[in-house]
Amino acid sequence: MDATAAPSSDVRARGLAPxxxxxxxxxxxxxxxxxxxxxxxxxxAGSVLESAAxxxxxxxxxxxLTPTEEAILWEIRVPRVVLGALVGGMLALAGxxxxxxxxxxxADPYLxxxxxxxxxxxxxxxxxxPEGLRGQRALPVAAFVGGAVAVVLTYAVGRSARRxxxxxxxxxxxxxxxxxxxxxxxxxxxxxxxxLQQVYxxxxxxxxxxxxxDVVLILPxxxxxxxxxxxxxxxxxxxxxxxxxxxxxxxxxxxxxLALVVAATLGTAAAVAVSGLIGFVGxxxxxxxxxxxxxxxxxxxxxxxxxxxxxLVLADVIARTAxxxxxxxxxxxxxxxxxxxxxxxLRATRGGAG
Numbered sequence: 214m215d216a217t218a219a220p221s222s223d224v225r226a227r228g229l230a231p232x233x234x235x236x237x238x239x240x241x242x243x244x245x246x247x248x249x250x251x252x253x254x255x256x257x258a259g260s261v262l263e264s265a266a267x268x269x270x271x272x273x274x275x276x277x278l279t280p281t282e283e284a285i286l287w288e289i290r291v292p293r294v295v296l297g298a299l300v301g302g303m304l305a306l307a308g309x310x311x312x313x314x315x316x317x318x319x320a321d322p323y324l325x326x327x328x329x330x331x332x333x334x335x336x337x338x339x340x341x342x343p344e345g346l347r348g349q350r351a352l353p354v355a356a357f358v359g360g361a362v363a364v365v366l367t368y369a370v371g372r373s374a375r376r377x378x379x380x381x382x383x384x385x386x387x388x389x390x391x392x393x394x395x396x397x398x399x400x401x402x403x404x405x406x407x408x409l410q411q412v413y414x415x416x417x418x419x420x421x422x423x424x425x426x427d428v429v430l431i432l433p434x435x436x437x438x439x440x441x442x443x444x445x446x447x448x449x450x451x452x453x454x455x456x457x458x459x460x461x462x463x464x465x466x467x468x469x470x471l472a473l474v475v476a477a478t479l480g481t482a483a484a485v486a487v488s489g490l491i492g493f494v495g496x497x498x499x500x501x502x503x504x505x506x507x508x509x510x511x512x513x514x515x516x517x518x519x520x521x522x523x524x525l526v527l528a529d530v531i532a533r534t535a536x537x538x539x540x541x542x543x544x545x546x547x548x549x550x551x552x553x554x555x556x557x558x559l560r561a562t563r564g565g566a567g
Contacts, residue, residue: 309513329390
């Protein structure tokens with residue numbers, strides 16, 4: 214088994230190359246600019262830059278936008294774009310993390326049932342918490358509990374078949390758990406019809422235009438998840454060599470795996486609490502980066518966060534403009550893009566396994 218030594222050196226060689234970092238950051242910047250400038254009211258790139266410079270108190274700059282246009286820019290568009298970037302970056306990062314931790318290229322927050330569990334937790338919080346505790350502040354906590362229960366159940370079902378690292382088995386376990394949690398969520402909706410519209414919006418997925426409140430709400434959770442996962446990103450590559458290999462290098466496999474899963478679930482739950490069930494981001498982004506760059510997890514995880522942020526911002530632009538003035542649910546857009554991509558990944562995975 215000397216082949217295990219080769220992957221170690223290969224992993225070290227596939228670091229975070231400046232070329233890919235620059236390309237990912239450029240993609241994110243372009244996405245953010247497109248997201249801010251796109252809308253039913255044309256604000257103009259020059260006027261937006263002037264307004265930004267004036268807000269930063271750069272000498273010699275004043276905003277040429279009207280007070281209404283200023284409100285549209287800074288209270289609607291910019292917060293929505295920032296929120297979309299946070300959600301997209303977190304979902305892509307969580308997907309890449311789950312794939313590395315479970316050594317399964319098909320693992321994803323949506324397919325593992327985490328998103329469905331988080332949605333159920335948030336639904337229960339809205340429907341059953343006392344009036345004093347009900348509200349957005351409680352949603353990430355409730356969503357985290359639901360997401361954590363879902364990922365534990367998924368892993369337990371896969372493990373009961375003694376094939377928890379087999380791609381098809383884990384995906385089927387995730388689909389089973391997601392179906393169960395979705396059915397439970399539907400039952401809660403039927404019992405609490407006044408929450409139907411809000412929960413229905415969750416199921417379809419959407420980036421709300423609620424100002425900075427949702428950004429402030431999920432930012433601490435996403436920041437914690439991001440710091441933990443990126444701090445352990447080198448270990449994910451080692452985990453992919455096998456538990457025995459990782460343990461021989463002095464890594465506490467169980468503790469590290471738990472920390473990564475908890476961090477990814479925390480971030481996913483917070484994202485789902487405000488955006489609903491947006492699927493396939495954790496599949497599309499990490500695999501697209503792998504196809505283009507071939508990097509290991511040490512580079513894949515930060516790149517996934519950056520590219521995922523830009524990807525969901527652009528997907529939200531499509532959702533906002535494709536049938537303007539109506540909006541397409543964002544989950545529909547990502548599913549439309551992700552379903553064929555997932556089929557290709559599944560085919561490649563099956564071919565590699567065979």
